[in-house]
Amino acid sequence: MNTRLLALVPTCIALNVAMGKIVQELGLPIYLDSVGTILVTTLLGPWAGVLTGALSQVLTALLSGQMMWLAFLPIQVLIVLVAAAAAGRSGFRTIVRAVGWGAFCGLLGGTLSSVIAYSLFKGVTAPGVTALGALFRSLGLSLERAVTLASISTDLVDKGIAFGLVAAVLLALPARMASRFPIAVDAVGRRA
């Protein structure tokens, strides 16, 4: 319903940004900037997810000045598709299952990322990924392979954890709240 979208999407976009603060506090080398996108997909469906993901990407690009992130918009669509697929198959029934789906998402996303990163920017994008790429390169890998590997390994861990966290949230939702989101109810394989 339109009003729920208006109430939930800004919150989930803000969540994508706020997660950055948490990982910063914990000093973890991941982003978790799609937690909000995955969550809203399990709550309101793929269209809400694409809206959240796209707006988040634009916002991050603006806030960090790295407008090149806009080239990675297709990744957002990919994340939403995987999250929706997982939700439709009770992928969030347990945290472990969700992490598995997340790793799968990271694999696909990381591959797509590296293709985009290499073809458009010769591999220089986010500092973390670039540093990792430089490491692989210094180990003798070609630039393409280095960038690909860096992208995929970061993404695997990042999305795995992100999906896991969303599962933890969905499983912890009080019944009254959960029942208002039929997609989420399916996603955790729960039928009250």
Next chain:
Amino acid sequence: MTVRFDGVSFSYPGTDAPALRDLSCVFVAGQVTWLFGKLGAGSSTALLVAGGLAPILTGGRRTGSVRIGELDPGDVANRAALAGRIGYVSAQPHLQLSGLAETVFDEVAFAPANLGWERGRIGTAVLHALARVGAGHLVDRVPTELSGGELQRVVLAAMLVLAPKVWLLDEPASALDPAARAGAYALFREEARRGAAVVIATEDADGVLEVADRIIVLERGQVAVDGVPAEVLGSDACWALGVGSTTVGALWRAAAERVPAMADDGVPLTLEAAAAKVMQA
């Protein structure tokens, strides 16, 4: 406008146990109806259903008929027609902010602007509403810098400015100090006298007893008691039901357990009534 429930049952999506079961009652225009129910009894749900938010916002299944005047609020087609005619106030003020306003004026003007009122009309209505809740001095302040009590007044003004014909209030005064609380309840009574149907769901018997014309007690989604507040709160049967009482009433009953004669003439619910009884004795 009068709100009528006729054999209404409502279940939230994904649940089988209904939150409201065959509920029939009337919230009469021009009266303040006090909705009382313990946790899980269904009073919050009843408010949502009365406004059509259940099932429009929450999803779920509703059977039976709900009418505000002639319109069914649960019908999506009526949403635009009823926009701005139903006022909602809940306990936490900061969750009722529009999120767009930089000043209190803009916050109160949010709804009228949505309805497309012209600017002059908005200005007058906003200042008038703020004055009625005693928040006129806050008009240029930033909403996020206000205290809980001040914010709740602003939220009340933001609803008042539309002059809704139905007020659905869920613990509207819990963020307010006792003086402001009394002011808020007086405001609700005023609105009722102007023809609105005011429904207040609260456990604050002390505050709402002054203004309530009717009490409806809900238990497990059904009407358990429907009557005059003073009678209901004073009756032994309802006390046994666990309906509760005002502070004075509860105190009197506790004393009456030691001195049964105290309860012979009925249980006083207000300080004045209790004082009068004591004077008589």
Next chain:
Amino acid sequence: MTPSAPGSLVARAHPFTSLTVTLAVVVLAFLLPASIGPVVLALLAIAVAAVVGDPASLTPSLIIVVPLWLLLLLVQGVLGDAPFTTWGPLTLSIGGLDEALAQGARLTAIVVASMLALRGFRASRFVDAAAERRWPFSAAYLVAATLQTIPRLRQRVTLIRDAQRSRGLRVQGSIVQRVTALVPLTLPLILGALADTDDRAVALEGRAIAAVTAPGARRTPLAPPVDTVVDRVVRWGSVLAVAVAIIWRITR
């Protein structure tokens, strides 16, 4: 991120002007020929921010941009191809350095322009400007509400972290410890935010959101920002610059 001073030019400008200019800068950064084009653009952006806009915005911009420059120079310089030049103990590729200059300048131009626009952004002015042009309210609301919610959630992160730490949560230690610390920090944040959105949705309904999101609805602008001649000149100028750059690029 602190908003810019109310008197500054960027705060007084029409909301759509700063957005148009920022977008133009972004596009131009990629269209203009490396590395002279981006460098000139970056210097121009800095000059505008300092002289006419909001000089205080340059500090956060610099903080973002400097580490990126260092990284670029290092990576491109080291990983690039011949010909090489020596600089102290390092052998750096000239081609790589040139590429780094271009990319760094692009980044700088974009960051400076975006920071300027973001600091000058005010939700209510933006919504009023959109309302005046009868743009759909939902879109404006989404943008504005998001920008309001971000600082609020970030504050909550701090509150939750403090609360959990006082209950014994450790945010340092082995990587496993830190990953598990994610749960007690994230769950309360998200669950709290979700509970709030329900209440917000109800409140929005009461505020006649149904009326303004209906097709063809018109919201009254409360204090419509003035669209001055300067605003329009700047906007059309930006569009023209982009058009020229595109044509030049195509015909080259």
